[in-house]
Amino acid sequence: MSTEHIACHCCDLIVEVPTLNPGHKAHCPQCGHLLSSQTFNSINKAGAFSFSALIFLLLSLPFPFLAFHSQGREQQVSLIESGYNLLLLDFPILSALLSLFILIIPALLLCAYLLLLIPLRKRKAYPWSYKIAQILFSLHPWGMAEVFLIGVLVSLVKIAGMAEIVIGMSFWAYVLFALCLIATITSVDKLQLWHMLDQVSGIQRKVPPHSLGSAKQQQLQSCHSCELLHTQAEENCTRCGSVLHQRIPFSIQKTWAYLLTSIVLYIPANLYPIMHTTFLGSEEPSTILGGVVVLWQHGSYPIALIVFIASIVIPIAKMLALLWLLISTQMGQQHRIEERIWMYRMTELIGRWSMIDVFVVAVLVALVQLGGLANIQPGLAATAFAGVVIMTMLSALSFDPRLIWDSLNKNERESLKKSVLE
Ligand SMILES: [Zn+2]
Ligand SMILES: [Zn+2]
Numbered sequence: 225m226s227t228e229h230i231a232c233h234c235c236d237l238i239v240e241v242p243t244l245n246p247g248h249k250a251h252c253p254q255c256g257h258l259l260s261s262q263t264f265n266s267i268n269k270a271g272a273f274s275f276s277a278l279i280f281l282l283l284s285l286p287f288p289f290l291a292f293h294s295q296g297r298e299q300q301v302s303l304i305e306s307g308y309n310l311l312l313l314d315f316p317i318l319s320a321l322l323s324l325f326i327l328i329i330p331a332l333l334l335c336a337y338l339l340l341l342i343p344l345r346k347r348k349a350y351p352w353s354y355k356i357a358q359i360l361f362s363l364h365p366w367g368m369a370e371v372f373l374i375g376v377l378v379s380l381v382k383i384a385g386m387a388e389i390v391i392g393m394s395f396w397a398y399v400l401f402a403l404c405l406i407a408t409i410t411s412v413d414k415l416q417l418w419h420m421l422d423q424v425s426g427i428q429r430k431v432p433p434h435s436l437g438s439a440k441q442q443q444l445q446s447c448h449s450c451e452l453l454h455t456q457a458e459e460n461c462t463r464c465g466s467v468l469h470q471r472i473p474f475s476i477q478k479t480w481a482y483l484l485t486s487i488v489l490y491i492p493a494n495l496y497p498i499m500h501t502t503f504l505g506s507e508e509p510s511t512i513l514g515g516v517v518v519l520w521q522h523g524s525y526p527i528a529l530i531v532f533i534a535s536i537v538i539p540i541a542k543m544l545a546l547l548w549l550l551i552s553t554q555m556g557q558q559h560r561i562e563e564r565i566w567m568y569r570m571t572e573l574i575g576r577w578s579m580i581d582v583f584v585v586a587v588l589v590a591l592v593q594l595g596g597l598a599n600i601q602p603g604l605a606a607t608a609f610a611g612v613v614i615m616t617m618l619s620a621l622s623f624d625p626r627l628i629w630d631s632l633n634k635n636e637r638e639s640l641k642k643s644v645l646e
Contacts, residue, residue: 260414270337281398289394292389357418382588383591383592497603502599553628582610
């Protein structure tokens with residue numbers, strides 16, 4: 225990749241990203257945001273990993289995922305049946321979310337990677353390659369294969385005392401799929417990919433004249449999808465076709481709306497049972513916090529801690545962080561910039577891990593259906609909690625971190641830049 229000028233996604237500073245050698249990374253000198261990284265032989269590596277991931281995903285579908293033996297009776301479940309069972313039990317939202325996050329979105333991600341990488345290996349790109357790349361990067365936060373696997377492990381610990389659990393072929397195929405998917409995602413750098421598409425298409429992009437400083441102050445804007453710089457007057461990105469805007473439109477209002485919805489949903493998510501367990505005729509409802517207490521009492525300390533952090537600490541921390549970001553930005557606060565940027569990055573990164581408890585319920589409900597002997601039904605809190613996780617994720621995605629920097633004047637930006645460089 226040759227030298228390229230882009231505006232940092234996090235702070236809007238125009239930076240020159242130099243040609244990177246394999247293993248090297250470029251960070252923003254003002255906010256420390258990772259701008260680009262180069263991996264050795266990235267296209268071939270990512271192509272091989274995404275192809276393997278797709279094969280493992282297909283192999284994880286037809287065979288049993290988990291089997292459950294209790295009192296001489298057996299129940300086994302495949303991945304597709306797990307979503308279908310939730311639908312039969314009249315929980316269509318949970319069923320749709322499970323299928324989307326663990327199968328449909330990861331499958332779409334892999335198809336998009338292959339459609340881009342196979343032609344790129346032969347140094348080819350098509351006009352539709354740009355659209356595929358745009359869709360690919362917007363789908364990334366919603367693929368939750370690895371979160372689902374942790375959810376499966378927690379479910380196994382939860383029902384270990386009730387019955388004997390057999391791990392099926394599909395489970396192992398899904399583990400390999402999730403590992404290959406992570407390897408694909410980490411092999412491809414967004415900026416390098418966009419640049420490579422241009423390179424093999426023989427297109428030389430021209431960026432408008434600029435100097436170092438904020439893009440907005442120079443009447444420039446960068447595409448939120450491919451990061452190409454444009455003038456303020458342009459409406460659509462000349463590379464990927466995305467609608468251009470200097471800042472996410474109505475960022476503060478949208479972030480507030482999603483955040484308030486998540487706070488409202490958090491109340492039923494904690495007050496109502498997340499699932500009802502019937503074992504040998506006696507029914508017991510359990511709430512999110514109740515489930516953590518039971519795990520702790522049974523001595524499963526690490527699992528209790530994982531569920532406690534994912535289901536209680538992360539959602540509350542994320543809501544408080546978004547509240548602080550919103551209020552401090554609206555009040556035009558000019559201090560603690562680094563802490564606020566760090567907090568923004570954390571909310572973006574950790575939000576999806578709260579989905580663990582929803583996946584635990586989905587797996588247990590799909591697996592434990594032996595009538596009065598052993599039976600698990602989802603509770604109202606499962607849907608409410610899934611809503612909390614999705615709303616906080618949307619809230620973090622709607623927040624434009626560049627607003628934090630907009631209130632700073634030039635001198636303050638300069639002093640911060642120096643402190644980051646030192
Ligand atoms: Zn930056
Ligand atoms: Zn673009």
